[in-house]
Amino acid sequence: MKTSQETLYEKDSQYVWHHLKPHQKGENPLVIDSASGAWITDIEGNGYLDGMSGLWCVNAGYGRTEMVEAATEQLHKMPFHPLSNSHVPAIELSEKLNQWLKGDYRIFFSNSGSEANETAFKIARQYHHQKGEPGRYKFISRYRAYHGNTLGALAATGQAQRKYRYEPLAPGFVHVHAPDEYRVPSGQSFEEWSLECARMMEETVQWERPETVAGVIMEPIITGGGVLIPHPSYVKKVEEICKKYGLLLINDEVICGFGRTGENFGYQNYGIEPDIVTMAKGITSGYLPLAATAVKQELYEPFKGEEESDHFRQVNTFGGNPAACKLAVKNLEIMERENLVERSKKLGARIREDIRPLEDHPNVGNIRQKGLLFGIELVKDKETKEPVSAETIGNVIAECKSRGLIIGKNADTVAGYSNTVTLAPPLNMTDEDAERIVRTLKEVFRGE
Ligand code: PMP
Numbered sequence: 001m002k003t004s005q006e007t008l009y010e011k012d013s014q015y016v017w018h019h020l021k022p023h024q025k026g027e028n029p030l031v032i033d034s035a036s037g038a039w040i041t042d043i044e045g046n047g048y049l050d051g052m053s054g055l056w057c058v059n060a061g062y063g064r065t066e067m068v069e070a071a072t073e074q075l076h077k078m079p080f081h082p083l084s085n086s087h088v089p090a091i092e093l094s095e096k097l098n099q100w101l102k103g104d105y106r107i108f109f110s111n112s113g114s115e116a117n118e119t120a121f122k123i124a125r126q127y128h129h130q131k132g133e134p135g136r137y138k139f140i141s142r143y144r145a146y147h148g149n150t151l152g153a154l155a156a157t158g159q160a161q162r163k164y165r166y167e168p169l170a171p172g173f174v175h176v177h178a179p180d181e182y183r184v185p186s187g188q189s190f191e192e193w194s195l196e197c198a199r200m201m202e203e204t205v206q207w208e209r210p211e212t213v214a215g216v217i218m219e220p221i222i223t224g225g226g227v228l229i230p231h232p233s234y235v236k237k238v239e240e241i242c243k244k245y246g247l248l249l250i251n252d253e254v255i256c257g258f259g260r261t262g263e264n265f266g267y268q269n270y271g272i273e274p275d276i277v278t279m280a281k282g283i284t285s286g287y288l289p290l291a292a293t294a295v296k297q298e299l300y301e302p303f304k305g306e307e308e309s310d311h312f313r314q315v316n317t318f319g320g321n322p323a324a325c326k327l328a329v330k331n332l333e334i335m336e337r338e339n340l341v342e343r344s345k346k347l348g349a350r351i352r353e354d355i356r357p358l359e360d361h362p363n364v365g366n367i368r369q370k371g372l373l374f375g376i377e378l379v380k381d382k383e384t385k386e387p388v389s390a391e392t393i394g395n396v397i398a399e400c401k402s403r404g405l406i407i408g409k410n411a412d413t414v415a416g417y418s419n420t421v422t423l424a425p426p427l428n429m430t431d432e433d434a435e436r437i438v439r440t441l442k443e444v445f446r447g448e
Contacts, residue, residue: 005044030042037063055286062426073326078322121214144178146411176200205245220269251272262345284324290321291319364377378393404436
């Protein structure tokens with residue numbers, strides 16, 4: 001007789017197409033059954049501390065009955081209406097997002113980070129069109145950044161291995177290098193190298209001819225590409241370049257948003273004011289699909305014209321689903337009530353201090369952190385900085401898992417740098433959870 005778990009594993013391996021990685025021979029996948037706080041439990045009853053918040057999503061933690069109730073109530077009352085009209089939850093959420101953005105933005109809703117970015121590209125192109133510059137269609141983005149799985153967002157992505165089998169992608173995306181504090185050319189400070197990268201970005205805009213460039217898209221901190229914390233001067237400089245050449249600055253806050261980096265949004269660490277902000281994941285803490293493209297009010301002006309051809313001709317059936325919006329409002333209210341953004345900042349800094357001793361390990365090359373977002377870069381040799389093998393990274397992840405901690409890793413890049421383990425736990429995890437993360441990492445690196 002098969003156990004019910006064995007039957008589930010069998011059916012899973014027969015029917016479910018897992019994202020990123022196929023079923024591994026001789027290894028049962030993690031089939032998650034329930035979750036509470038920062039913990040997930042699989043169908044065998046094993047508990048794991050979810051150090052990745054699912055996929056950088058569950059910022060307010062699992063098991064929030066209030067959020068479930070808010071969505072359920074809305075589903076009973078009015079489950080669906082498109083935003084070609086409007087509804088109360090979308091209005092409420094748009095106002096709340098403006099408070100979090102600390103600016104004056106108009107919000108276009110969709111369902112995923114990829115769609116939010118596609119929407120941003122289309123709005124930027126049409127904006128320039130209607131301002132009399134139809135030639136501006138290109139976007140500058142950065143190697144190592146991820147912006148989504150659809151053909152435009154993937155074109156913006158700077159991770160070759162995610163792209164090359166699906167080409168041709170949308171044309172018009174030009175990539176430049178993003179500065180990496182751990183890999184600075186010798187003789188330069190990180191700030192000097194960062195400004196050099198910004199200078200090369202400016203030169204790229206000039207080579208492409210500014211009148212063909214619509215905007216720059218960047219995650220304030222490159223997350224899945226390796227948790228690259230920028231020098232503040234670089235971020236400011238990119239904003240300056242955008243202003244100088246009339247480009248729209250699009251900030252992809254799909255991971256950095258909603259407290260992950262210790263501010264409401266990642267860009268608020270750097271004192272810039274993006275023209276367009278895209279967001280998803282943490283907006284509902286992952287409980288329901290929802291995404292948003294927030295656009296500075298003045299950019300909306302040209303879309304208000306009398307002619308239909310002036311309007312933004314995009315419809316998104318499920319974008320801004322009323323239950324998802326209602327749930328998102330509750331999610332943000334909980335984060336405000338429990339000061340989770342502040343907690344991210346303080347707890348993140350504390351964990352960073354507590355894991356400092358890991359720096360003495362011969363394979364720990366660099367630890368990067370902002371709020372509750374961490375990257376620990378592993379190298380074979382601290383002198384050469386040669387990345388550890390995929391096997392070593394795999395072992396670290398497996399060792400953590402066997403001790404009940406889920407961590408992640410960065411997407412490998414063309415240069416072979418899939419050597420950073422990542423950590424992005426729920427912002428409401430307990431102090432004991434945080435201590436457990438620190439203890440587990442220390443045990444794993446000491447080989448205990
Ligand atoms: N931008 C960033 C920075 C992301 O990390 C992701 C997803 N990991 C996306 C966009 C795309 O989001 P989605 O998977 O919801 O389409």
